[in-house]
Amino acid sequence: MARYLNSRTSNFFPCGVCGAEVPDKALACPDCGADERTGLYGDEDKSSELGQEDFSYDEFMRREFGKSPRPQGLPWIWWVTGLLLLAALIAGYVYRLR
Numbered sequence: 001m002a003r004y005l006n007s008r009t010s011n012f013f014p015c016g017v018c019g020a021e022v023p024d025k026a027l028a029c030p031d032c033g034a035d036e037r038t039g040l041y042g043d044e045d046k047s048s049e050l051g052q053e054d055f056s057y058d059e060f061m062r063r064e065f066g067k068s069p070r071p072q073g074l075p076w077i078w079w080v081t082g083l084l085l086l087a088a089l090i091a092g093y094v095y096r097l098r
Contacts, residue, residue: 016041
């Protein structure tokens with residue numbers, strides 16, 4: 001926790017976020033940077049003021065990336081390429097055995 005040697009500022013209160021000692025007239029916590037908007041005083045839950053109470057990760061992903069955030073499958077060209085490569089490897093192995 002932060003301790004201050006300034007004799008003029010002797011009154012501290014605990015930060016509502018990290019618990020560090022914050023001088024009475026401070027605008028933000030010197031340890032974590034919390035301010036009045038993010039919960040410096042710790043008297044109430046600030047998430048509703050910040051618009052975070054109903055955040056849905058799945059909805060965010062749909063809005064940002066469309067219908068599905070993950071690819072649904074490989075295009076047919078990659079299947080054909082893979083099978084041809086596999087056939088070439090098997091043919092090379094069989095040919096080498098002779």
